[in-house]
Amino acid sequence: MNKVIYLDNAATTPVDRRVLEKMLPFFSEKFANPATKWTSSLSKEVDDYIEEARENIANLLNADVEEIYFTSGGTESDNAAIKGIAWANRDKGSEIISTHIEHEAVLRPLETLARQGFTIKFVPVDSKGFVYPDEVKKLITKHTILISIMHANNEIGSIEAIEEIGKIARENGIYFHTDAVQTVGHVPVDVKAMNIDLLSLSAHKFYGPKGVGALFVRRDTNIAPFMEGGGQERGLRSGTLNSTGIVGLGEAAKIAKAEMAFNEERIRKIRDTLFESIQREIPEVYLNGAEGEKRLSGNLNFVIKGIRSEPLLTTMNERGIVIGGGSACSAGSKEPSHVLRAIAVPDDDLFSGIRMTIGKFNSEDEVMPIVINLKDAVKKLRDLSPFWMKGD
Numbered sequence: 001m002n003k004v005i006y007l008d009n010a011a012t013t014p015v016d017r018r019v020l021e022k023m024l025p026f027f028s029e030k031f032a033n034p035a036t037k038w039t040s041s042l043s044k045e046v047d048d049y050i051e052e053a054r055e056n057i058a059n060l061l062n063a064d065v066e067e068i069y070f071t072s073g074g075t076e077s078d079n080a081a082i083k084g085i086a087w088a089n090r091d092k093g094s095e096i097i098s099t100h101i102e103h104e105a106v107l108r109p110l111e112t113l114a115r116q117g118f119t120i121k122f123v124p125v126d127s128k129g130f131v132y133p134d135e136v137k138k139l140i141t142k143h144t145i146l147i148s149i150m151h152a153n154n155e156i157g158s159i160e161a162i163e164e165i166g167k168i169a170r171e172n173g174i175y176f177h178t179d180a181v182q183t184v185g186h187v188p189v190d191v192k193a194m195n196i197d198l199l200s201l202s203a204h205k206f207y208g209p210k211g212v213g214a215l216f217v218r219r220d221t222n223i224a225p226f227m228e229g230g231g232q233e234r235g236l237r238s239g240t241l242n243s244t245g246i247v248g249l250g251e252a253a254k255i256a257k258a259e260m261a262f263n264e265e266r267i268r269k270i271r272d273t274l275f276e277s278i279q280r281e282i283p284e285v286y287l288n289g290a291e292g293e294k295r296l297s298g299n300l301n302f303v304i305k306g307i308r309s310e311p312l313l314t315t316m317n318e319r320g321i322v323i324g325g326g327s328a329c330s331a332g333s334k335e336p337s338h339v340l341r342a343i344a345v346p347d348d349d350l351f352s353g354i355r356m357t358i359g360k361f362n363s364e365d366e367v368m369p370i371v372i373n374l375k376d377a378v379k380k381l382r383d384l385s386p387f388w389m390k391g392d
């Protein structure tokens with residue numbers, strides 16, 4: 001079988017070989033439970049590696065090690081941050097500010113909180129997917145306890161003005177959480193400079209393993225435990241630590257810090273060449289979201305007029321090219337993307353969003369085969385379509 005071209009790096013990334021090598025001994029050699037580190041040298045050794053991983057994460061975020069809590073990934077971190085702040089601070093207020101373009105891992109917990117009597121206010125986004133900090137300010141009242149706004153959107157790659165939003169939250173004594181699952185390991189994140197109180201990250205989005213992530217919680221934050229039990233992670237997140245995954249996450253963080261700038265420049269070049277070629281070769285294609293620096297370097301999201309994304313993705317998959325639809329995380333959903341809706345993509349195009357996300361293992365050599373196959377698949381599908389004007 002020919003090599004598959006993988007263009008769905010926002011959904012998940014392959015594990016870097018160096019990360020895998022670092023993890024392997026933790027399955028059956030260094031397997032001890034770090035909780036018994038006081039009495040067992042085997043456990044102490046594992047615990048030392050866990051603390052090294054915590055330090056790597058803290059370094060990547062400019063956080064302190066005591067502010068990093070390991071979780072099972074982005075979804076858990078988002079749930080923990082949002083419900084944990086809401087439940088612990090209910091006596092201070094019951095209003096939360098967020099956006100309509102958040103990941104489901106934020107939107108669903110917010111729905112749960114709404115059913116429990118919290119008021120969720122949604123700040124609008126513009127047609128490129130950007131939140132204006134002044135609009136956030138307008139929604140604040142003396143009852144607001146939390147602002148949760150993502151760092152970058154997983155579908156259209158818009159990078160939000162987190163630093164300014166964080167400043168507004170800080171000035172008003174409101175906790176600020178950001179879902180940085182799509183940015184950590186890809187763009188610089190500094191929780192101090194960005195005024196962030198809580199931040200979610202996930203290893204599998206930056207060449208680490210699946211099922212492990214972290215939540216940054218600023219010191220002295222009033223938050224309810226995410227998981228109750230044996231008291232691990234300073235009582236906030238009980239459960240035997242996933243030492244293998246955590247070691248992988250730490251290594252992925254270390255590599256990302258060292259190589260991020262180089263990778264992102266390369267990825268941006270491949271992405272731009274790819275989209276220029278697509279636009280040159282295929283008529284009636286338009287970009288969803290913003291151009292330029294305020295878009296994740298690997299993200300492309302576009303509409304090919306007259307083509308539903310599902311049959312196109314299937315055709316491309318048969319040709320060995322793996323592409324995401326609007327949102328890979330809710331794959332299988334028959335609903336149009338809530339993000340494309342929020343940025344007011346016309347109704348006719350809502351099922352035509354194609355997301356291609358480039359990663360560090362993609363290469364410039366892949367651009368030509370992608371474009372040739374896409375052009376051919378689009379032509380065939382348009383020829384079959386009763387809605388497409390033949391000859392266009």
Ligand SMILES: Cc1ncc(COP(=O)(O)O)c(C=O)c1O
Pocket residue numbers: 010011072073074075076078103105150152153154179181182202203211213329
């Ligand atoms: C922005 C965002 N938040 C949260 C998640 C969920 O992360 P995880 O898969 O680690 O649960 C994703 C996954 O795609 C995401 O893109």
